[in-house]
Ligand SMILES: Cc1cc2nc3c(=O)[nH]c(=O)nc-3n(C[C@H](O)[C@H](O)[C@H](O)COP(=O)(O)OP(=O)(O)OC[C@H]3O[C@@H](n4cnc5c(N)ncnc54)[C@H](O)[C@@H]3O)c2cc1C
Ligand code: FES
């Protein structure tokens with residue numbers, strides 16, 4: 001099946017099997033490996049991207065279901081060489097160790113601040129319910145997000 | 153995942169026709185339950201009929217003392233809706249308590265209700281609030297809709313179009329969530345509606361049920377103490393790695409007492 005969508009502002013059109021997951025489409029068909037696959041069962045959040053402005057788990061959406069959609073991935077955040085403030089904050093505050101969960105964490109965090117510009121620590125922790133990190137203990141992730149909220 | 157064909161009709165009629173065309177076809181709404189089930193090969197539809205393009209299935213409105221919530225309305229949209237927050241804040245809280253933000257951004261009320269997971273939140277919400285499930289062909293009261301674990305009164309080619317929820321005098325939902333998934337180990341919806349107090353329980357047994365002994369006691373005296381010493385008999389409580397049957401029976405009463413307290417002025 002032909003699927004046409006916009007990824008990070010660029011129109012793409014590819015022939016895919018209906019069973020292709022959006023995350024596999026991004027990684028295998030488009031070669032954009034910034035979006036990770038952790039569990040592939042909608043639990044871990046490593047695969048979070050934005051579809052039409054909302055964060056979703058791209059391992060639980062078919063590529064064909066994104067027909068006509070605007071998809072933003074971690075690759076679409078930076079402006080050229082300049083990191084997105086959330087990426088910069090994760091670097092600054094040590095919000096990552098191995099980095100596996102980071103793309104999903106950052107995409108979730110960016111979505112949070114869209115709806116809630118000044119979240120409390122508890123609200124940040126609640127929002128990260130669907131994002132798992134095996135390294136950081138979350139503390140510095142929460143700190144990173146908080147620091148961006150305080151910037152804005 | 154096995155291979156399948158995919159269609160995305162833009163009308164209810166076309167979706168029903170597509171369901172009738174192939175016995176092995178299945179609707180996909182938010183996909184939060186169906187896609188993982190297909191990955192596990194527990195479901196193997198030949199055709200997926202995506203109802204995300206049917207505009208009439210989306211949205212929330214207030215109509216004749218009721219809220220009408222389209223089947224494709226996402227959990228996040230119920231949680232954030234000013235109409236729901238205004239008229240049935242307990243339902244907005246219920247929606248907000250489901251899974252995580254990304255699950256709430258995709259999962260739908262229609263999908264949750266059609267799936268009737270024994271640990272899902274909406275079944276308790278709908279039964280507790282005396283709601284009606286509206287389909288492409290009829291209306292079914294929530295009391296008659298949820299028939300057994302993963303079973304409902306729906307026919308194989310029937311599509312939920314909306315749920316209609318009469319605005320209660322007061323209502324709230326208390327759940328003891330599974331710390332990993334947020335599904336209800338036990339969830340209790342208590343509402344005061346036009347014909348009295350309703351207490352609906354999810355997570356505790358294979359299918360949502362009304363705790364009528366608690367309803368009767370609360371009808372007489374709407375206080376946490378009124379239900380403190382009542383035994384809930386005749387219920388088969390679930391027993392699994394998350395909680396024993398005894399613990400679940402205990403949690404029903406604890407959640408119910410908290411709910412009563414929360415909506416007592
Ligand atoms: C990590 C995770 C955590 C979760 N936590 C919770 C939780 O805490 N509480 C909770 O209640 N749920 C939870 N869920 C389930 C979630 O709420 C699902 O969204 C919901 O159960 C199914 O809705 P859906 O729209 O995704 O349906 P789908 O997965 O698309 O469909 C489910 C079933 O319903 C049928 N169906 C869908 N729409 C209709 C319709 N309009 N008419 C007739 N049949 C239809 C489909 O054919 C399918 O059989 C969780 C899910 C995940 C992945
Ligand atoms: S890979 Fe999608 S949630 Fe884990």
Ligand code: FES
Nearest residue numbers: 097101133134135
């Ligand atoms: S930094 Fe390693 S999983 Fe989060």
